[in-house]
Amino acid sequence: MTESSRRSALRIALLAVATLVTAAVAFFLWQDFYPVQAANGWTVQVIERDVKKAASIVPLPDGGMLVTQELKNDQGNILRITPDGERKVVIDGLSKPDGMIATRGGWVFSQEADGKPVQMLKDGKLTTLFEGNSVQGLWDDGDYLYAIEDRHDDGRLLRYRWSDGNLTVLRDRLEESESITRCTDGRLLYTQKTHGTIRQLTDDGRDPEVLGGLNQPTFIMCDARGIWISEDSTHRARLLLWDGKGEPNTVLSFLKAPQAIVADGKGSYLLAEGGRNRLLRLTPAQK
Structure with missing residues (x-):
């Protein structure tokens, strides 16, 4: 050559x-x-930007909301956003604050880091309920508070009894279980992200698979429409809705690491899109 x-x-x-x-x-x-795409019958809009690693949302009675900013190494916090858009940090110095729910006149939140407690904020007072390791999902049914740890091979599903503070380990050796919720039919469900499954917590310990073949399911929420499922995928993630028949329907596509979805009490839903540091509102079309 x-x-x-x-x-x-x-x-x-x-x-x-x-x-x-x-x-x-x-x-x-x-x-x-690429913009998020909504399925027919739904509209989506961005309602807040620059919410760093948005993870959980709790709508407030005044029309505002609490949001967790899931940053590591004590850089995370819980942010209050008023109806007119003003922002104030409610609790600072947290490590990956993830799960958050309203209960008993206050708010319970977790931190997805080892040795961090599950705590309750009520009337300006912060109370430690129990210790956990990388606790993510929370659910409260009035008598008990459920919490699930997001760990590899040694995660636990915990149950805290409000009446006396007793803590029971319901399951152990779970792998990347990130969310737990109770559905309208009474079933208590939890995710296993690595396996792409949703399982039902049962008294006999068998915990049958309710839905499989999912892509990194992280957060689940049940309502009258069915089971809402967020995919914790960096690219082209989806928000799914499953009514218990056939395959889940894709309600939103081209998301980036979506996290919690909650009803806003006004007929719409709020979704934390952590991968793009923003909050979305999902609204069904008017019939």
């Missing part, structure tokens, strides 16, 4: 590499910025 031929081949190779790199960068940028 002549020197001229070698140079020509090198130029072609470099051009091919540059083309591949450009295409790859363009693809990832497309995934990051």
Whole structure:
């Protein structure tokens, strides 16, 4: 091969590499910025931006909301957003604050870090309920508070009794279980993210699979429409709704690491899209 031929081949190779790199960068940028798509019968809008690693949402009676900013190493916090958009940090210095629910006139929240407590904020007073390791999902049924740990192979499902503070380990050796909720039919369900499944907590300990074949299910919520499921995927994640028949329906697509979804009490839903640091409102079409 002549020197001229070698140079020509090198130029072609470099051009091919540059083309591949450009295409790859363009693809990832497309995934990051492609707008969220709503299914027929639904509309979606961005209601808050710059909410860092938004994870959980609790709507407030005055029309505002509490949101967790799930940052690591004591950089996380719970943020209060008023109806007119003003922001105030309610609790600071948290490590990956994740789960949060309203109960007993206050708010209970968890931190997805080892050795961090599940705590309750009520009337400006912070109370430690119990210790956990990487607690994520929370659910309260009045008599008991349920909590689930997001760990590899050694996560636990815990039950805290409000009357006397007794803490019971209902399940152990769970793998990446991130959410727990009770449905309108009474079933208590939890996710196993790695396995792509939702399971039902049963008295006999068998915990049958309710739904499988999911892509990194993180947060679940039940209401009259069915089971809402967020996929904790970095790119092209979805918000699914399953009515118990056939395959789940995709309500939102092209999300980035969506987390909690909650009803806003006005007929719509609020969704924390942690991967894009924002909050979305999902509204059904008027009939």
